Amino acid sequence: MQLKLKGYFNEEDSPLAEAKAAIEMLAATSTAVPHVLGYTPVGRVNPYQSLLYKAAADYDVATVPIIDSWSFDSLAAMRPDASHVILHIHWTSFVLNGIKSYTTAKNRLNDFQNSIDSFKGRGGRIVWTLHNIIPHDSRYPDLEMKAQQILADEADVLHVLSDASADMMSSALMIDRQKLLTVPHPNYRTTYEDYVTRNNARLEFGIGPKDRVYVLLGALKAYKGLNRLLDAFDAFCATDPSIPRTLLVGGNPDGTPEVAEFVARCRAHPNILIEDKKIANHFVQNYMRAADVGLAPYTRMLNSGAVLLYQSFDLPVIASDVPALWEDMPEEIGERVHDNSTESLVAAFQRAERFFQYSTQDAVRRYADQFDAVQLSREFSRGVLEKLDHQPSRRNQRNSLEE
Numbered sequence: 001m002q003l004k005l006k007g008y009f010n011e012e013d014s015p016l017a018e019a020k021a022a023i024e025m026l027a028a029t030s031t032a033v034p035h036v037l038g039y040t041p042v043g044r045v046n047p048y049q050s051l052l053y054k055a056a057a058d059y060d061v062a063t064v065p066i067i068d069s070w071s072f073d074s075l076a077a078m079r080p081d082a083s084h085v086i087l088h089i090h091w092t093s094f095v096l097n098g099i100k101s102y103t104t105a106k107n108r109l110n111d112f113q114n115s116i117d118s119f120k121g122r123g124g125r126i127v128w129t130l131h132n133i134i135p136h137d138s139r140y141p142d143l144e145m146k147a148q149q150i151l152a153d154e155a156d157v158l159h160v161l162s163d164a165s166a167d168m169m170s171s172a173l174m175i176d177r178q179k180l181l182t183v184p185h186p187n188y189r190t191t192y193e194d195y196v197t198r199n200n201a202r203l204e205f206g207i208g209p210k211d212r213v214y215v216l217l218g219a220l221k222a223y224k225g226l227n228r229l230l231d232a233f234d235a236f237c238a239t240d241p242s243i244p245r246t247l248l249v250g251g252n253p254d255g256t257p258e259v260a261e262f263v264a265r266c267r268a269h270p271n272i273l274i275e276d277k278k279i280a281n282h283f284v285q286n287y288m289r290a291a292d293v294g295l296a297p298y299t300r301m302l303n304s305g306a307v308l309l310y311q312s313f314d315l316p317v318i319a320s321d322v323p324a325l326w327e328d329m330p331e332e333i334g335e336r337v338h339d340n341s342t343e344s345l346v347a348a349f350q351r352a353e354r355f356f357q358y359s360t361q362d363a364v365r366r367y368a369d370q371f372d373a374v375q376l377s378r379e380f381s382r383g384v385l386e387k388l389d390h391q392p393s394r395r396n397q398r399n400s401l402e403e
Contacts, residue, residue, distance in 0.1 A: 010067040022062035040066035055377035069094035076122035164323035186373035188312040201290035215291035225299035226262040232345035249274040288313035311368040
């Protein structure tokens with residue numbers, strides 16, 4: 001029989017088929033009534049979701065990918081078989097994705113509210129992780145904020161990656177802080193292969209042993225301020241042309257003119273090496289081990305998995321000065337970019353020269369080790385269930401009123 005992956009493609013009986021299989025898997029090792037947690041949108045490029053749910057089974061939580069995000073309401077049919085049926089929404093981009101008419105987008109918001117009402121009315125519970133203030137590629141920012149406010153109102157649990165994230169989101173949304181659950185982003189230890197040495201990584205890329213190498217890895221998107229980064233890199237290199245410096249770039253372009261310009265500039269630049277495509281997971285180690293400093297000086301951000309990725313490979317970082325990133329991060333392992341100006345980024349490059357004089361490897365490793373994926377997955381699973389057990393569902397509230 002030809003192997004066919006389950007949970008990667010939306011099928012006629014999804015997501016119920018995946019939910020039943022996940023419950024059966026738990027039943028093989030536990031007699032407890034399971035909790036069903038369906039998550040959407042499913043992101044497999046970044047292993048964040050796999051890390052977050054790594055220890056979910058320890059709490060009898062059966063995790064279910066919802067490939068078609070709009071089919072989440074059907075998951076409520078699992079309610080008779082589960083202690084809780086939980087919808088975990090990560091990103092709200094699916095709500096208005098692909099819509100080119102403002103009127104159609106407003107109608108889609110109504111559809112979203114109705115689907116949420118239906119799911120909760122049948123006993124479903126909702127968790128929302130506040131990854132971004134608005135989706136990165138938003139066409140209608142005002143309506144995107146309304147979609148987020150719907151979730152802020154309707155979610156039973158609001159998962160934030162830091163207390164500072166909650167403060168930033170509170171400036172844009174009305175949030176009930178009693179719903180907040182703070183569980184940080186896990187590190188990527190053991191997630192990516194890590195056996196390539198620094199020397200071999202540099203040999204493969206054609207980088208010299210004395211080059212000072214800065215790495216930018218991840219999807220190439222306009223919100224990251226990529227052309228500003230090139231302007232700052234050029235200005236910084238010009239301050240001392242005798243020092244060999246290389247900017248190493250890897251990631252899939254988003255198709256916008258701004259990013260297309262960035263890619264073209266990189267290809268023509270003698271001190272930049274770019275691979276403008278999705279970098280295979282097994283090759284991430286080559287970029288990390290060839291580098292000295294990780295870059296995340298984005299012009300708009302709330303949290304950043306890229307920073308934890310760099311730190312998981314012991315790299316200090318140059319990153320935007322947003323509270324969520326710097327809440328607990330020691331100054332010795334990073335440099336802040338204080339605003340979105342080119343001058344501020346050049347100044348951060350200059351201050352980061354200290355990373356080439358004094359090794360930060362041990363300090364970065366100690367910091368990143370705090371974010372163990374198994375431990376944080378346990379905190380998340382336990383925290384969600386505790387909050388749900390202390391709140392009646394909408395269906396239970398209705399039944400209480402009828403009694």
